[in-house]
Amino acid sequence: DIVMTQTPLSSPVTLGQPASISCRSSQSLEHSNGNTYLSWLQKRPGQPPRLLIYKISNRLSGVPDRFSGSGAGTDFTLKISRVEAEDVGVYYCVQATQFPYTFGQGTKLEIK
Amino acid sequence: QVQLQESGPGLVKPSETLSLTCTVSGGSLSSSGYYWGWVRQPPGKGLEWLGSFSSGGRTYYSPSLETRITIPVDTSKNQFSLKLTSVTAADTAVYYCARHYCTGGNCYGLGGSWGQGTLVTVSS
Numbered sequence: 001d002i003v004m005t006q007t008p009l010s011s012p013v014t015l016g017q018p019a020s021i022s023c024r025s026s027q028s029l030e031h032s033n034g035n036t037y038l039s040w041l042q043k044r045p046g047q048p049p050r051l052l053i054y055k056i057s058n059r060l061s062g063v064p065d066r067f068s069g070s071g072a073g074t075d076f077t078l079k080i081s082r083v084e085a086e087d088v089g090v091y092y093c094v095q096a097t098q099f100p101y102t103f104g105q106g107t108k109l110e111i112k
Numbered sequence: 113q114v115q116l117q118e119s120g121p122g123l124v125k126p127s128e129t130l131s132l133t134c135t136v137s138g139g140s141l142s143s144s145g146y147y148w149g150w151v152r153q154p155p156g157k158g159l160e161w162l163g164s165f166s167s168g169g170r171t172y173y174s175p176s177l178e179t180r181i182t183i184p185v186d187t188s189k190n191q192f193s194l195k196l197t198s199v200t201a202a203d204t205a206v207y208y209c210a211r212h213y214c215t216g217g218n219c220y221g222l223g224g225s226w227g228q229g230t231l232v233t234v235s236s
Contacts (some may be wrong), residue, residue: 001175039213039221041159048208049151049159051223058220060213092159096212096221099172101161 002026002095006104012112019080021107023093028073030097037096040069040078043106044089052091053078085111114139116209116227124203124234130196134209134227141187143167147212147219150183150194152205153229160205161222162194164212199234206231 003026013019029036040053051060053069056076066081080087088111093104120132134148141148149164163183165171173181177196185192196203206229213224 035218035220037221039223041223043153043159048210048226048229049223050226051213054213054220054223090158094159094161094222096219099164100174101164101221103159103161106158 001100002029002098002102004093004095004102004104006091006093006107008107009105010108010110012110013080013083014112015085016082019083019087019109021078021091021093021109023071023076023078023104025074025076025095029076029095030073036072038069038071038076039094039096040067041092041094042087042089043092049092080109083109083111114211114225116211116225118207118209118227118230120230120232122231122233124199124232125236126200126234127198130194130199130203130232130234132194132207132209132230132232134192134194136190136192136211139211141167141185141190141192145217145219146214148192149210149212149222151208151210151222153208154202154205157205162196162207164222165192201234204232204234 005024007022041049043049057069090106115137117135124130146167150162163173180197182195208229209227211225212219
C-alpha cells in the first residue's frame, strides 16, 4: 500500500496569512498513463469531506482561488494564500493512483 | 446534480453484520465511466477508504477489510450497499458513500459527490 504522510499535523494560522500543508507519498504517484492522482479534501466537523483539488493542482469548480496545489512524484503541497475563518477544518491528501486508495493523517487548520 | 443518502441502523452489536445502503438520486449507477464507494471516519480519527466499484462491474476493497466487506449493487433501485461482517468496536465510525470525481472521460478518485454520512456505533 502507498503510505501518505502529511506535515504538519496541526497548523495555527493568523487570519489573512498564508498556510501550507505538505504531503509525501511512499512511492511515486505518477500513473503509467502519465496522470498523477493526488487530491486534497477539506473536512469540517459534521460535514462530509469536500474535494478541493484533484490531479495535483486542478481546483474543483467553486473552490476559491486562494487554494492551490502543486508538486510531482512523491511530494505535494496545498497552499492557502490568505486564510479565512471558513477555512478552519482538517485537510487530507489522498492518492487514487492505485488501489487501495490511501489518505494522509490529516492536518488540522485552526486560527490563532 | 447527483445526490447520495446513506441509511441503516445506527447501532450494531459486536460480531454482527453492519449493513448500510446508499441511495443515489439525480444520476444513475448504470452510467458508464463512474466509480462509487465507501469511506469512513472513526471518532477523532482520520478518513479511511473502504472500497469502490465501477459502473463496469469491477470492485476493489481495502486489504485490511477484504475478508469482511462486500459492496452489493442494485441498479434497479439505484442503490449500493455496504456489508461488513463480524464487527467490533473498532468499526464504530461515520460512514460515507461517495461518487468519484470524473470529468472529461477520466476519473480522479474520491470526492465528486458525498452523502451526509451516518454514524454507526458498535456496542452491546
